[in-house]
Amino acid sequence: AQSVTQLGSHVSVSEGALVLLRCNYSSSVPPYLFWYVQYPNQGLQLLLKYTSAATLVKGINGFEAEFKKSETSFHLTKPSAHMSDAAEYFCAVTRGTGSARQLTFGSGTQLTVLP
Amino acid sequence: DAGVIQSPRHEVTEMGQEVTLRCKPISGHNSLFWYRQTMMRGLELLIYFNNNVPIDDSGMPEDRFSAKMPNASFSTLKIQPSEPRDSAVYFCASSSDSIEAFFGQGTRLTVV
Numbered sequence: 001a002q003s004v005t006q007l008g009s010h011v012s013v014s015e016g017a018l019v020l021l022r023c024n025y026s027s028s029v030p031p032y033l034f035w036y037v038q039y040p041n042q043g044l045q046l047l048l049k050y051t052s053a054a055t056l057v058k059g060i061n062g063f064e065a066e067f068k069k070s071e072t073s074f075h076l077t078k079p080s081a082h083m084s085d086a087a088e089y090f091c092a093v094t095r096g097t098g099s100a101r102q103l104t105f106g107s108g109t110q111l112t113v114l115p
Numbered sequence: 116d117a118g119v120i121q122s123p124r125h126e127v128t129e130m131g132q133e134v135t136l137r138c139k140p141i142s143g144h145n146s147l148f149w150y151r152q153t154m155m156r157g158l159e160l161l162i163y164f165n166n167n168v169p170i171d172d173s174g175m176p177e178d179r180f181s182a183k184m185p186n187a188s189f190s191t192l193k194i195q196p197s198e199p200r201d202s203a204v205y206f207c208a209s210s211s212d213s214i215e216a217f218f219g220q221g222t223r224l225t226v227v
Contacts, residue, residue, distance in 0.1 A: 032214055034215070036218075041223075042220060042221075043119075043206055043218035043219050043220045043221050044206070044208075044218040045218070046215060046216075046217075049214075049215060051214065090158065094214060102148070102160055102163050102171065103148070103160070103208075103216055104160070105157065105158040106157075107157045108157060108158075
C-alpha cells in the first residue's frame with residue numbers, strides 16, 4: 001500500500017523567508033508524487049509532480065521539490081515566501097497501476113505567511 | 116477549457132432529504148474521482164470511475180451514498196437519506212491518464 005505523511009499540520013514563516021514543507025512517502029513500487037495547493041474556498045490546484053524523470057521538479061509560483069529515494073522524501077520548498085503563498089498544501093502519491101491509479105493524499109499542511 | 120465543473124457550489128438541506136451533487140469532467144478525460152474533505156478526516160477518495168465504469172467504490176461510507184456516470188461528460192453523487200455527519204466539501208476530479216487529477220471547485224454540503 002502507498003501512503004504519504006506530511007510532517008507539521010501548521011507551518012508559519014515570515015515574508016521573504018524560506019518555505020519548507022515536509023512529505024515522506026511509503027511505496028512498494030516507484031511512485032508518482034504530487035504537491036497540490038488549496039486556497040480558501042477553492043479546489044485543489046497542482047503545484048508540481050514527480051513521474052520518475054528528473055529528481056528535482058520545478059512547479060508553479062516558484063515552488064520546487066526534490067525526490068530523494070534514500071530518504072523516501074518529497075519535500076516542497078520555495079526560497080522566498082510571499083503573502084499570497086498562504087494556503088493549505090497537500091502531498092499525494094498514486095496508488096495502484098495502469099488505469100487503477102488513484103491519488104492518496106496526506107493530511108495537509110496549512111502555511112501561514114507573516115508580514 | 117472550463118475545467119471540472121461542479122454544481123451546486125453550496126447546498127443546505129435538512130436531515131433525511133435526498134441530495135444530488137453533479138460533476139462535468141474535462142472533455143476527453145477518461146477517469147473521474149469523487150473526494151470528500153472534512154476537518155477530521157481530510158481528503159478521502161469515495162469512488163473512482165474509468166471509462167464510465169466504477170473501478171473502486173471502497174471509500175463510499177455506506178449504502179446511503181451512490182454514484183453514477185451515465186456518460187463521459189456527467190457524473191452524480193447521491194446521498195439518500197442525508198445526515199448531519201455528511202456535511203463536508205465534496206470534490207470531483209478528472210484525469211486523462213489516471214496520473215494527474217484536475218479538481219473542481221467543490222460543493223459545500225451542510226445537512227441540518
